[in-house]
Structure formats: C-alpha cells, structure tokens
Amino acid sequence: MPVQNKDDGGWKKFVWNSDTREFLGRTGGSWAKILLFYLVFYGFLAGIFIGTIQALLLTLSNYKPTWQDRVTPPGLTHSPRSDKLEIMFNMNDMSTYGKSVAAIKNFLKPYDDETQRDQLKYEDCGDQPDVYKNRGDLETEIGIRKACRFPKSFLGPCSGADDQNFGFSDGKPCLIVKLNRIVNYLPKPPQSNETMPEEAKSKVQPNLIPIHCTSKKKEDEDLLGQVAYYGIGPGFPLQYYPYYGKLLHSHYLQPLVAIQFLNITMNQDIRIECKVYGENIFYSDKDRFQGRFEVKLKVNNF
Structure with a gap:
C-alpha cells in the first residue's frame, strides 16, 4: 500500500x-x-x-506640428530621382530612360487639368509671381482652404504635352523640381543679390524664390551648356504659400520648376548643383537636399 x-x-x-x-x-x-x-x-x-x-x-494643434525646427528650411527635390543621385542614359535607347520618363509622368499626375477643376478647392492665381495668398489662420473655423491651380502648361516643353519623353530622346532631359511642403511656412525672397553667384543675380525679382543650376566644378561649365527654366518665373512664386497641412489643404499643389539642359556635352559625366535663394533658406553639409540638390548627369549618344 x-x-x-x-x-x-x-x-x-x-x-x-x-x-x-x-x-x-x-x-x-x-x-x-x-x-x-x-x-x-x-x-x-x-x-x-x-x-x-x-x-x-x-496643448497640441490638429493642424500644425508642434515642433518644426528640424524640418525648416525646406528641402529641394526633383523628379526623376535615383538612389545614387545620378541620371545616366542613352538618348537612342528608350530602355535606358524609360523609368525616368515614367517617374516624371507619375509625379505630374496630380497636376492634370481634370484634377484641378473643383471651384470649391482651386482658384486661378495668375501666371506671374505675386504676394502670399493668406487664407486665414490655421486655428480658425474656416475649414478647407482653396489652393492655387498649377497647370502643367506652365512647364513649357517639359510639360509632356508635346514631348512625351520630356527631352530624353533628344538628349535634352528635363528635371521637375519642387520645394518640399512645410505647414504655414513662408519662404522669403532674397533682399539683395550680393550673396548670389554672378550668373544668378539677374533672377532676383519681387515675390519669387529663384533657383539656379550650375556645374559643381568650375571646369565643367562649358560642358553643361545652356540651362532653361520653365514655370512661373525662374523659381517658386509666393502666391502658392502658405500651405495649410493635410487636414485643410489635402488638395494643395506646390509650384514646380522644370529645368531643361538644352545642349549638354554628350558622353561626359557632369555633376550639377541646383540651389534656391531666400532670406530664410539655408544650406547644410549634413543634409544635401536642404535648399539644394546635386545630381550627376551623363547623356550618351552611341
């Protein structure tokens, strides 16, 4: 047991x-x-x-991030854009630039005329640089704010209307450039042209944030050739600012600038720097897109 x-x-x-x-x-x-x-x-x-x-x-606003010190001033970005910050293609071989063309077309889709017809959301703001378009304070009860229309036709030969390849098939590629959005940010035009390079001084005008592109190396200036700018003036007009955020301005379209390289030297690596100029736009060695960007461009024709 x-x-x-x-x-x-x-x-x-x-x-x-x-x-x-x-x-x-x-x-x-x-x-x-x-x-x-x-x-x-x-x-x-x-x-x-x-x-x-x-x-x-x-204590937090529904419309504006409380802390924006790490995102001011805005970044400058472009389409097409590659991870290696280089655009290399053969103008005689569409397979080498097809992705770039598709990227630009996708980037410009929100700017189709059909998407900007709603009179309650969009309004015409002219085709010349103008003053800021103040639509009230963020915290008021006004609600959804109107946005300025930006027709793709402003981009001229880089709009895709007449040239579906945006200059790539002719060895005259286009870049579509934008300033990144920051809620309630008001970019200020340069008060003088003293701090600007000599070749960019002519672009200073009222109500415009000018942009200028040049070769990164002085010895490559002749290789770069002529650069054309299309948009509302050679830069970003003030009437498109401020941006009121996703809740009040989900349909907002920031202004664009198309940059076209008209007679770039073929079969050469050329590093290009594009910069915007303004009183409250600065540059940082730690952020290569803060107020500027660099891209290496090579157009082959063999």
Whole structure:
C-alpha cells in the first residue's frame, strides 16, 4: 500500500480550511480588502497617466506640428530621382530612360487639368509671381482652404504635352523640381543679390524664390551648356504659400520648376548643383537636399 505523506493534509488545509473558511490562509473578507486596495492603487496610477496624456493633447494643434525646427528650411527635390543621385542614359535607347520618363509622368499626375477643376478647392492665381495668398489662420473655423491651380502648361516643353519623353530622346532631359511642403511656412525672397553667384543675380525679382543650376566644378561649365527654366518665373512664386497641412489643404499643389539642359556635352559625366535663394533658406553639409540638390548627369549618344 502507498504511504501517505503526513504533510498532505496540512497543505490541503492551507489551500482551503473548511473549519475557518480560509483560502490560502486568509478569509474572504481579507482577500476582498487586498483586491480593493490594488484596484484603487492601480486605478489611481492609470488615472494620472490618462490625465497627463489628455493634458498634453490639449496643448497640441490638429493642424500644425508642434515642433518644426528640424524640418525648416525646406528641402529641394526633383523628379526623376535615383538612389545614387545620378541620371545616366542613352538618348537612342528608350530602355535606358524609360523609368525616368515614367517617374516624371507619375509625379505630374496630380497636376492634370481634370484634377484641378473643383471651384470649391482651386482658384486661378495668375501666371506671374505675386504676394502670399493668406487664407486665414490655421486655428480658425474656416475649414478647407482653396489652393492655387498649377497647370502643367506652365512647364513649357517639359510639360509632356508635346514631348512625351520630356527631352530624353533628344538628349535634352528635363528635371521637375519642387520645394518640399512645410505647414504655414513662408519662404522669403532674397533682399539683395550680393550673396548670389554672378550668373544668378539677374533672377532676383519681387515675390519669387529663384533657383539656379550650375556645374559643381568650375571646369565643367562649358560642358553643361545652356540651362532653361520653365514655370512661373525662374523659381517658386509666393502666391502658392502658405500651405495649410493635410487636414485643410489635402488638395494643395506646390509650384514646380522644370529645368531643361538644352545642349549638354554628350558622353561626359557632369555633376550639377541646383540651389534656391531666400532670406530664410539655408544650406547644410549634413543634409544635401536642404535648399539644394546635386545630381550627376551623363547623356550618351552611341
């Protein structure tokens, strides 16, 4: 016969003592007090946490990021764009530039005339640089704000209307350039042309953030050839600013500038730098797209 452990009875009695009606050494009332204590304690902590989060949310705007110091000034980007920051193709071989053409077409889709016809969302803002288009403060109850139309026709021969290959098949490639969006940001035009390179000084005009592209190396200037700019002036006009954010301006279209290289030297690597100029636009060695960008361009014809 198996030998019964003498401690079995004591252990069972500790788990449940029917004489004293105790569970694990405590009565039901004692367990209820312990449960109530922990419920109150952790409920109090949860209340403090929820209250803190709610108080923080009350200080945040629904329309504008609280901290924008790390995204000002805006970046300057272009299409087509490659990971290696280089555009190399053979003008006689569409397979070498087909992806670039497709990237530009996809980039310009929001600028189709059909998407800008809603009179409640869009308005004409002219074809010349003008002053800022103030549509009220962010925190007012005005609601959705109108945006300026930007017809692709402003981009001239780089619009894709007459040349579906955007100059690539002729060895005259186009780049479509934009300033990245920052909520409520107002770019300020340069007050003078003293800090600008000599060849860019003529582009300074009221109500415009000028852009200028040049060869990165001085000795490559002749290789780059003539650069043409298409848009509303050779830069970004002020009437398209400010941008009111995704909630109020989801249909917003920032102005574009098309840059076309008309007679670039064939079969040569040329590093190009494009920069925008303004009183509150700066450059950083840590961010190669802050107010500027670089691209290596090579057009082959063999």
